[in-house]
Amino acid sequence: MAPLDGWCTSLDEVPDEVFAGRMLGDGLAIDPTNGIVCAPCDGQIVTLPNSGHAVSIRGAQGIEVLIHIGIDTVQLAGRGFEARVKPGAQVRAGEELIRFDLNRVARAAKSLITPVVVTLDGAVLNSRRGSGPVKAGELLFEIGDTPPQSPAPSKEPQPAAAAGPPQHAITVTLPQGLHARPAALLARRAKAIGVPIILSAHGRESDARSVVGIMALGVRNGDQLLIRSQGCALPDAVAAVVAGLEEAQRLDAAHSPPRAVSTAAPERSNSSARAPKPGEMAGVCAVPGFAVGRAVRIERREIEVTEQGQGGMHEKAELDRARANVKLRLERMRNAGGAERQEIIGAHLEFLDDPVLNESAAEFISQGKSAGFAWRGATRRSISALQALEDSRLRERADDLMDVESHVLLALAGEARPLHLPLPEQAVLLADDLLPSELTALDRRRLAGIALSGGGATSHVAILAAAMEIPMLIGLGAALRGVGEGQSVILDADNGQLNYAPAADTLRQANLLVESRRARRAALRTAAAQECRSRDGTRVEVFANVGSTGDALAGVENGAEGCGLLRTEFLFIDRDTAPSEEEQLTAYQSVANALGGRPLILRMMDVGGDKPLRYLPLPAEPNPALGLRGVRTALSHPELMRTQLRAALRVTPRGITRLLIPMVTDRSEVLEVRQVVEQLARELKLDAPILLGAMIETPAAALTAATLLREVDFLSIGSNDLTQYALAMDRGHAALARRTDALHPAVLQLIAAAGGAGEAAGKLVAVCGGVAADRSAVPILLGLGVRELSVVPAAIPAVKHQIGELTITDCQAIAQRCLDLGSAAEVRSLVEQHIGHAGEDS
Numbered sequence: 001m002a003p004l005d006g007w008c009t010s011l012d013e014v015p016d017e018v019f020a021g022r023m024l025g026d027g028l029a030i031d032p033t034n035g036i037v038c039a040p041c042d043g044q045i046v047t048l049p050n051s052g053h054a055v056s057i058r059g060a061q062g063i064e065v066l067i068h069i070g071i072d073t074v075q076l077a078g079r080g081f082e083a084r085v086k087p088g089a090q091v092r093a094g095e096e097l098i099r100f101d102l103n104r105v106a107r108a109a110k111s112l113i114t115p116v117v118v119t120l121d122g123a124v125l126n127s128r129r130g131s132g133p134v135k136a137g138e139l140l141f142e143i144g145d146t147p148p149q150s151p152a153p154s155k156e157p158q159p160a161a162a163a164g165p166p167q168h169a170i171t172v173t174l175p176q177g178l179h180a181r182p183a184a185l186l187a188r189r190a191k192a193i194g195v196p197i198i199l200s201a202h203g204r205e206s207d208a209r210s211v212v213g214i215m216a217l218g219v220r221n222g223d224q225l226l227i228r229s230q231g232c233a234l235p236d237a238v239a240a241v242v243a244g245l246e247e248a249q250r251l252d253a254a255h256s257p258p259r260a261v262s263t264a265a266p267e268r269s270n271s272s273a274r275a276p277k278p279g280e281m282a283g284v285c286a287v288p289g290f291a292v293g294r295a296v297r298i299e300r301r302e303i304e305v306t307e308q309g310q311g312g313m314h315e316k317a318e319l320d321r322a323r324a325n326v327k328l329r330l331e332r333m334r335n336a337g338g339a340e341r342q343e344i345i346g347a348h349l350e351f352l353d354d355p356v357l358n359e360s361a362a363e364f365i366s367q368g369k370s371a372g373f374a375w376r377g378a379t380r381r382s383i384s385a386l387q388a389l390e391d392s393r394l395r396e397r398a399d400d401l402m403d404v405e406s407h408v409l410l411a412l413a414g415e416a417r418p419l420h421l422p423l424p425e426q427a428v429l430l431a432d433d434l435l436p437s438e439l440t441a442l443d444r445r446r447l448a449g450i451a452l453s454g455g456g457a458t459s460h461v462a463i464l465a466a467a468m469e470i471p472m473l474i475g476l477g478a479a480l481r482g483v484g485e486g487q488s489v490i491l492d493a494d495n496g497q498l499n500y501a502p503a504a505d506t507l508r509q510a511n512l513l514v515e516s517r518r519a520r521r522a523a524l525r526t527a528a529a530q531e532c533r534s535r536d537g538t539r540v541e542v543f544a545n546v547g548s549t550g551d552a553l554a555g556v557e558n559g560a561e562g563c564g565l566l567r568t569e570f571l572f573i574d575r576d577t578a579p580s581e582e583e584q585l586t587a588y589q590s591v592a593n594a595l596g597g598r599p600l601i602l603r604m605m606d607v608g609g610d611k612p613l614r615y616l617p618l619p620a621e622p623n624p625a626l627g628l629r630g631v632r633t634a635l636s637h638p639e640l641m642r643t644q645l646r647a648a649l650r651v652t653p654r655g656i657t658r659l660l661i662p663m664v665t666d667r668s669e670v671l672e673v674r675q676v677v678e679q680l681a682r683e684l685k686l687d688a689p690i691l692l693g694a695m696i697e698t699p700a701a702a703l704t705a706a707t708l709l710r711e712v713d714f715l716s717i718g719s720n721d722l723t724q725y726a727l728a729m730d731r732g733h734a735a736l737a738r739r740t741d742a743l744h745p746a747v748l749q750l751i752a753a754a755g756g757a758g759e760a761a762g763k764l765v766a767v768c769g770g771v772a773a774d775r776s777a778v779p780i781l782l783g784l785g786v787r788e789l790s791v792v793p794a795a796i797p798a799v800k801h802q803i804g805e806l807t808i809t810d811c812q813a814i815a816q817r818c819l820d821l822g823s824a825a826e827v828r829s830l831v832e833q834h835i836g837h838a839g840e841d842s
């Protein structure tokens with residue numbers, strides 16, 4: 001029986017792969033409308049943790065049912081929950097088990113949606129309730145026979161499925177089938193074998209090296225996959241595929257990414273929570289929230305390509321150049337973005353190198369077609385294969401391919417951005433669908449909401465919209481096209497409704513509601529405008545990481561006390577000539593103006609290595625991450641360095657700019673830069689001293705921090721690179737992504753070395769890598785002596801709030817314990833136990 005009142009829906013709607021993928025078992029989910037959880041059947045309480053956020057009950061024939069209130073609610077550590085029974089208790093169906101504060105938990109949790117699952121593999125559920133309102137005590141489902149479990153992937157040879165070349169069959173046991181991540185892992189294994197491995201399922205075939213091709217097979221949990229090899233022994237091919245699948249299984253099981261810091265937790269997550277009234281249309285909530293605004297329609301413009309090429313060699317070179325440019329830009333964006341953006345761009349990078357796409361483009365070129373025509377032809381082939389699949393998650397990946405298509409076509413046409421749509425204030429964007437890059441090209445400050453005729457709740461554009469906190473409704477259907485441009489609309493994503501003809505009174509009420517929500521957010525931001533101190537009064541600066549003037553403005557709006565890292569590379573890459581001193585000055589001055597007199601820490605260009613510049617004769621790097629990059633490039637091109645430093649030193653008001661040197665390895669590099677800076681300062685007749693900092697990104701710099709501090713005024717720890725170099729794990733390596741964790745004790749010891757050196761020298765040590773915005777890391781960093789955190793603008797209010805709740809003494813105690821642990825996972829679990837997630841629900 002339903003354990004609570006609410007809206008019954010499928011587990012597919014749960015924003016957590018563990019439940020949506022049935023990894024814990026089959027069942028249904030309820031988006032609750034009250035906070036009382038009752039027993040779904042007679043039985044014994046098996047588990048009811050102290051946190052009170054979940055309960056499992058064992059009923060007849062030993063069948064267990066788990067009720068998990070909301071998503072990621074374990075992190076509330078019991079706040080807002082009250083258990084009404086104890087583990088071991090015998091209860092009757094309908095008896096009260098847990099009470100929880102609906103509003104409090106809704107504010108703090110990722111979602112309130114509550115899965116109710118039978119934790120028995122293969123349990124068959126009958127008489128399932130459909131989507132709609134449900135009351136506690138009403139029938140949810142019946143549990144029928146339980147068939148034997150499906151076998152794990154087998155390495156043993158299976159009989160060939162058909163006559164012809166020998167092949168092996170294995171059964172795929174991945175709860176979500178061969179979706180993008182397992183496809184990528186499998187493709188990587190197959191590429192390593194070096195000869196084609198052919199996979200087939202459902203009468204379709206693919207080269208195992210192609211992520212797109214594998215996804216297009218449409219393999220779901222329990223499906224058979226046939227493996228055939230061309231050029232290697234069949235057992236080797238089978239072993240590679242099985243190894244890829246096993247790795248995917250492990251990763252899927254461990255896939256619970258650290259929570260990104262969010263400034264405002266969504267109020268509710270729901271889908272079409274009530275029937276539409278006249279003048280409304282119903283959709284599905286992809287990002288919760290509420291917005292009022294004017295409808296603005298975007299139509300995707302097809303990028304024009306000519307069909308005929310100018311010779312195979314020329315077109316191939318053009319396509320290679322465009323792909324290389326897009327790759328560079330995407331890699332920069334990935335490295336600079338938040339977790340969501342990183343994952344999405346990582347997928348796009350895979351597509352860019354996909355052998356099936358590239359072979360198919362080469363085929364078009366060999367038929368005399370242009371690079372653009374060939375690339376579009378190749379992507380469209382794969383897109384139609386994906387769109388034909390039943391699995392909605394795989395169909396949604398077609399949008400990503402479309403995005404990669406437009407990136408490359410635009411690069412061929414010499415343009416960088418896919419869309420320049422001037423938005424009015426409070427725009428509610430209406431479209432058939434939207435690509436991730438189209439969304440990120442829009443002015444966030446003018447965008448109130450998004451309504452799509454199509455779209456998917458798990459699409460990458462929905463993930464990005466959530467990160468940008470833009471309410472979004474999808475699946476509104478063709479009727480959305482009837483909404484007039486400029487029409488006032490109310491987008492109630494919480495309730496899955498778009499009101500396209502609101503009465504004056506309704507509109508007034510809705511505006512009042514928007515206003516009161518805005519006031520609440522503003523209160524949080526106002527609090528963030530205060531100078532940041534720990535609970536015991538230690539000053540900790542919270543700065544913004546910036547890559548553009550827009551970022552600087554967003555940083556200041558969110559309470560940044562300065563810019564802790566201006567990534568200046570954006571000015572240098574993806575162009576044919578170096579930026580002039582004047583061009584650089586204009587760009588830096590614009591950021592400084594946005595900061596309104598706050599300090600600007602300008603990092604010297606971190607280029608070279610994996611970011612080659614077309615206008616510099618840099619050698620090809622066999623090991624780009626270990627090659628000529630950062631300050632090494634600057635010192636080997638003194639004119640380029642001098643031009644940048646001159647522009648930086650001319651920024652006004654004088655004295656706000658501090659210079660930061662990337663990828664430092666030893667003192668001589670710092671001395672060389674200092675000499676140039678001093679000479680330029682004399683030329684420019686600057687009398688105030690220029691503050692110079694060294695980035696701690698190599699273990700060498702961390703271990704010699706005390707020596708470096710004799711030459712510089714501050715240190716800034718680039719944890720992204722420091723982690724990569726300390727752990728010998730490429731920071732962009734998808735299969736190592738979960739392990740490339742800056743909370744590894746080895747990385748912490750390096751941070752401790754830098755922090756200790758800073759304290760001894762009485763000089764500031766900052767962190768500007770991604771770890772600075774990680775809730776679990778903040779107490780450790782403060783405990784290791786860090787006194788400035790530079791984070792993405794949206795994370796600032798939450799980071800400031802968290803610091804205000806911590807005492808440095810507690811932070812020091814916990815940090816010391818972390819240094820002695822054996823893995824990043826142990827560190828995370830220790831921090832969670834001892835410090836918890838205080839302040840998250842505010």
Ligand code: PEP
Nearest residue numbers: 718719720721768769770
């Ligand atoms: C870092 O390495 O942590 C850093 C801030 O620099 P980037 O991410 O730009 O390499």
Ligand code: MG
Nearest residue numbers: 697718720721
């Ligand atoms: Mg770096």
